[in-house]
Amino acid sequence: MQRRHLAVAAGAVVVLGVALATGAQSSPATPALELSATPGQIQVVGLPCLPSALTVGMTNNGRGSVYADMELSAPRPLVLDRRMFSSWLPVGQPVSVRVGVTVPRSARPGHYTVGLSSDRARLSVPVDVLPLPPKGPGDNLLLGEQATPSSTxxxxxxxxxxxxxxxxxHWSxxxxWNDGTKSVFPDNYTVTLPSAGAVARVVTATLDSAKYPAAKYGLRDFDVQAHVAGAWQTVASVRGNTSGSVTSTFPAVQADGVQIVVLDSNDHAYSRIxxxxxxSS
Ligand SMILES: [Ca+2]
Known part of the structure; x- marks a missing residue:
């Protein structure tokens, strides 16, 4: 059986407010609290560099400022980077925070739910855990794997x-990736794989657009390196490049990591990938 969430568009805000009794009696009105989550539904993949996140918010629709707590809960295999959001809430001023949602590589695909709750309101956010992308012949082995650049x-x-x-x-x-050491080279962009496997081709797409052409802003001189048996070895060297995409082919190596060592860029300022x-082929 499969639950479907077809009606939830990306970027939608799901709101569930609980309006409270506000009788014309003398007792002070309890504020109505509205919880929100954007987007209204998310997808998560168990790869370290494909993070997902929600922005959760609280809005006080009552008559006076309050201090409010929102608790966040999720079943395994979901991992939330925060379980509580507390804030002073002036009337009518939404407050929000980003919550990272991840799953381990071993997570079973399926439908899960992140629960938001406060004293007076509840909200459920559907989370789809997707299968890992294929990493066979013809597939990009680096997609979503852990990247650890020398600087960012x-x-x-x-x-x-x-x-x-x-x-x-789409550069943004x-x-x-844009390094953080202006006019200082080399810069490394390093990606670690979960296990060693054949690598025979690396495609490096540097910044190249109508506004920022590669000949002005792209990588100029760089080495392609593979991590083989515990050591980095250079498998290809590119010099004087002005293209947006550079494909390097070489005899297959058994590598558990790939990195680009940037020696210079065409603006001599920043490395941009x-x-x-x-x-593997
Ligand atoms: Ca990208």
Whole structure:
């Protein structure tokens, strides 16, 4: 049997408010508290660099400011990075916080629920745990795996270059990696695999868009390295690049990690990778 949540659009806000009795008696009115979650439904994959998150909020629709607690609960295998959200709530001013939702690699796919509750309100948020993406021949081995760059600029995410989005037109702090040491090289973008396997091709997509062409902003000189039997070895070297996407092919190695060592970029300032991919053939 399968529950379906077809009607919940991404970005929707699910709201369940509990209006409280506010009789015209002398007792002070208890505030009505409204809970919210955005999006109204999320999907989670058991890979370390494909994180999911909810933004949960509370709104005080009562007559006076209150201090409120929201408890968050979730069944295994869901893991929440917070279990409680407490805030002073002025009337009519929503407050919200981000809650990371992850599952281990071994999580069984299925439908689960994150529960939000306060004294006077409840809200359930459906969570779909998806199967792991295939990592066979022809599949990108680096998708969602742990990325540990040498540095990361500002609000960019270390995971931005293994999130499956290689489109330079989408370049932003959410899909792409930009190092944090301006005009200082080398910079490393390192991705660790859960076990060693054949790697014979690496595709490096650097920043390349109409606004930010690779010839001006992309990687210029870099080495492609594979972690083989406990040591990094250079499997390809690229020099003087001006292309948005560089495919490096080499005799297959048994690697449990792949990294790009950036020696220079075309603006001589920052290393920018939109997506890094590796394949077994
Ligand atoms: Ca990306």
């Amino acid at each position: 600029n500002g609000s960019f995410s270390p995971c931005g270059a293994v999130d499956g989005d290689a489109d330079g037109d 702090t959410t899909t792409g 939109v997506e890094l991919e590796a394949y």
